[in-house]
Amino acid sequence: MKTVLKMIAAGLGLAVFVVGCGKKHEGLRAEKVLLTASVRVQPIVSKAHLATEEVVGTVRAKLHATLEAKVAGRIEQMPVVAGQAVKAGELIAVLDVREIQAKLDQAKAMLDQAKRDHDRFAVLLQQKAVTQAEYDGMDARFRVAEGSVLEAETMMGYARVTAPFDGVVSRKFADVGDLATPGRPLVEIEDPKALRLEADIPEALIGHVQPGAKLAIRISTVKEAIEGMVSEISPAADPNSRTFRVKFELPDAPGLRLGLFGRVAIPLGEVALPRVPASALVQRGQMEMVFIVADQKAQMRLVKSGKHYDDEVELVSGVDPGEQVVVEGAAILLDGQPVETK
Numbered sequence: 001m002k003t004v005l006k007m008i009a010a011g012l013g014l015a016v017f018v019v020g021c022g023k024k025h026e027g028l029r030a031e032k033v034l035l036t037a038s039v040r041v042q043p044i045v046s047k048a049h050l051a052t053e054e055v056v057g058t059v060r061a062k063l064h065a066t067l068e069a070k071v072a073g074r075i076e077q078m079p080v081v082a083g084q085a086v087k088a089g090e091l092i093a094v095l096d097v098r099e100i101q102a103k104l105d106q107a108k109a110m111l112d113q114a115k116r117d118h119d120r121f122a123v124l125l126q127q128k129a130v131t132q133a134e135y136d137g138m139d140a141r142f143r144v145a146e147g148s149v150l151e152a153e154t155m156m157g158y159a160r161v162t163a164p165f166d167g168v169v170s171r172k173f174a175d176v177g178d179l180a181t182p183g184r185p186l187v188e189i190e191d192p193k194a195l196r197l198e199a200d201i202p203e204a205l206i207g208h209v210q211p212g213a214k215l216a217i218r219i220s221t222v223k224e225a226i227e228g229m230v231s232e233i234s235p236a237a238d239p240n241s242r243t244f245r246v247k248f249e250l251p252d253a254p255g256l257r258l259g260l261f262g263r264v265a266i267p268l269g270e271v272a273l274p275r276v277p278a279s280a281l282v283q284r285g286q287m288e289m290v291f292i293v294a295d296q297k298a299q300m301r302l303v304k305s306g307k308h309y310d311d312e313v314e315l316v317s318g319v320d321p322g323e324q325v326v327v328e329g330a331a332i333l334l335d336g337q338p339v340e341t342k
Helices: 002-031 098-126 132-157
Strands: 037-043 045-061 064-068 073-077 091-096 160-162 167-172 185-190 195-202 214-219 226-233 243-249 261-277 282-284 287-294 297-302 304-309 312-317 324-328 339-341
Touching: 037 287, 045 214, 091 185, 098 132, 195 226, 195 261, 261 324
Parallel strands: 037 339
Antiparallel strands: 037 324, 045 195, 045 261, 064 185, 073 091, 091 160, 167 185, 195 243, 214 226, 214 261, 226 243, 261 312, 282 287, 287 297, 287 324, 304 312
8 A cells, every 4th residue: 555655656756846847947948038129120222332442552753853863972961851942053072082083184284285386286287397297196186185184074973962852851871971873772762742652553443544534532641542654664574573563743731741641542333232221230259230121020131341432331242132031130139030110
């Protein structure tokens, strides 16, 4: 009898356990039920726009010169510093050229002697004391002496290095006491009043750039995009980078300076891509997504965004025109959640 009672008690306990477990699972299933969200939707539209590709360039001066010494000599004076404005003909450097001075003195002495001999032979020729050939030889020596003086004077002129145009000393490579030699730069001068942008355009894009075309250029220190005109296109590509050097004339603009980087927008043609309001795009970690409403449920779509236009964003992939996208309340939605539209 006791054994029977034990079996009945065990059976009742098992029944209570099963009922209790069933109620627990029903509670879990109830917790997973998603509440209906109220959202606002609008159809995705495809809009055409001019596609562009940006290329980086550098602002440079149209007038640019690297000054070098034409003769060797120690620098005695260099009264300029980087950033200094200079006028055309203003002194940049003076070289110590004592050897050339000595040659000039020697050439002048020889010229004086040749002139006296030339004058004497002219008188003797009139007196028939010398032949015409002797006089011609003396005349030739006189002309050579004149040429030697002119050459030495020209070399002496190279001892003074002057500015070729009005501009600013942008770089200084030497100073007083340094040895100046032909081929070694002394200073770099640029005219900041006439500027242009130089950019290396890849060969895949050079066909979209034509001489005289006006393209939008953005520079960080200039508030708005400025219009640059294509003034020069290199006829041959660089064999290493496979790019073409293109120069753009720039208008005067506040904030425009030498050496700044600029971005040139190369037009590629019109393309039509879906656009949605910026509020429809949801960023979760590294993923971009939008929610499409179909059958009164939110469907998550992974997308790739493109260009931004004020309050709209371009979607390169993930959606099709005409689909209903959530534009209000998307940030709190879950995939498959029931929705009702406002």
